[in-house]
Amino acid sequence: MIYINQVLQYTVDSKRIRVIEIYDSCVYIVDIDAISSMPKKELYSNLLTEVQQGELLIISDPFAKGVIDSELTNQQIQKREEGWSIIQQYCFPHLKTLFQKKGREQKIKEIAEESGTSPTKIKKLLSRYWQRGMNKNAMIPDYINSGGRGKEKTLTKEKVGRPRRVTVSGEYQTGINITEEVKLQFEHAINKYYRKINNYSLNDVYHFILRDFYSDRYKENGKMKYRVWEANRIPSYHQFYYWFKKLEDPKKDIQFRKSAKEYELKYRPLLSNSKSETNGPGTRFQIDATIADIYLVSSLDRNRIIGRPVIYAVMDVYSRIITGLYVGLEGPSWLGAMMALDNMVADKVEFCKQYNIDIEEEQWPTHHLPEIIIADRGEFEGYSVENLINNLNIIIENTTAYRGDLKGIVERKFRTLNGKVKQKAPGAIQKEYRERGDRDYRLDATLNLKEFTAVIITLVLHHNHKIIEKYPMEKEMIADNIVPTPINLWNWGIKNRKGRLRTVDRNILRLNVLPREKATISRAGIKFKNLLYGSRQAIEEQWYIKLKNRSIEIVYDPRNVEKIYIPHDYGIDFETCTLLEPSQQYKSDFLEEIIFQQQLRNELEEIERSNQVQLTINTDTMLEDIINKAKKKKKQSQHQPRSKREKLASIRDNKAIEKELHRQLEQFDLESELVDQKGSVIDFATKGKIEEDTPKKSSSRLMDKLRKKRDEEFEKDK
Known part of the structure; x- marks a missing residue:
């Protein structure tokens, strides 16, 4: 029900x-917080529906307070009497007309003329009357707590519950009872403020309740202000907290305050474990990646920091043994995951030998395919997943978004590996945020990618022989005196549970899972990532000459660029391509490092390109200067005109003369310094020097030709 003089929010x-x-069937309402508010018409049914749906809340009348005349000033009493007299004498007879929008302005003007006041004052008095409780004390000017009791709902008994301990003037404050309306206010505030990403505290929410429902509103310097009511008119924090616990929904609170994903990841009940879904080794493998907490250096130049590597690990759920490993700069992505799957079926003895680590097969005996692989959606959706499913009969179970806990076993192992790396390796991240003055740990980077891979292999070998805490042991394991280490559980499971282990030729797996790209065929060879390869098939079929196929699909291993593969016969076989001599220098490098070097070269060329532009501009300027000077000299030397025919006819003779002249200028004279000195003649009879007054004249063929040419030109000019 809705009542007259009721306040809603x-x-x-x-x-x-x-x-x-x-x-x-209509309701007339006014906005009690507006400066001036005239009645607005609403359907009773609409307003009631909003109340029932919780869009409108029933609240206490903010103006419902007893006012004692002795506490008022004479001016306030005088203004109240004057205003009430106008409302009672001139407005009451016309209230129905004033409720209606049509004709209201005209009626207000008539009342103003009749009462001898202005229309603005009539509007002000009517607004105050309607907003503040429709009683005589509503006419008290600028008295925000004015108003009568109206029809506020009263309780049939005194406040229930424990009395408040705080006293005012020696008396206990009674407070209020928590009615259904107050509970609705609490629930509204909890939904509006507490169950939000802002993460407001309960104390904050309590203050919002007081502000929204238990305070007077007024404007000061154009800004809205709030004055909280007296303690005996508001609920206490303890009352709010009590009902909050009654209304509490932990699941909803976490989902709204944090996120549904975080609830699923960190707060949902754990009523089972991963092992319960397996019946032996090879049933389920989990695969996941993490970015290692360490910075590495380039194998080409240890002064160059290349960033943090990515670790991919494949782990058997039943035994917790690590069955596949990849450490590189690719990922987290499909490419990195494929590298880990390739290592999953590899001979671990040979794999460790590549990193100068010698082991026996018993130390790491895994080289099998599982029945099911649990992986992230982003890395195992699309790409070559169909090949795994159709050709190798492996079921791929993608975890839901942001549910890393579904791969909890391998996730925990990553935390352990990163912890060990931080303890031992230089360049490791020691803390997420460095303070001012702290040394930059990235400058301590020392290990390259190959050395760091050896570190991870060492930690994996240690894990495979380490006791697993809180492993759900079976009765048969305890009877057989099995210590729960991954190696022991793996071997025991194969013997007693059989599991779902399968083997596959590694080359066939590679054809199905390794990344595929296009290589270009040119006269220099098969070009891939700026590396040149050759193959027997390409030579026999004369690919390099015919160039019929400009590109061809190849399969490659980023960890071993010495070879790439051309699949054929519908994936049953392949053609191997090996590095040609120009690219042999890269045969022992990872593809990531080769790409890094190529990017570095491109960066250096890009930096130098601006200098090259400047050099070209300067060169063009110098050329133009030389040419312009030559043009100027030619123009100055053309005193006597010559025909075009004469100019062309004398080219051969001019060339011969110029050649002879340059031969004289370009000849080598090893005694040039002695020739430059002034010569003297010695008389052997007197042994005295004979001074030469004039230098000896000499002639040459060149000078004769020049004189002859001069004479011919002179005769022609005559």
């Missing part, structure tokens, strides 16, 4: 309204 914008009249 909207949940969306906290707007407060008062019901001033109900008739003819």
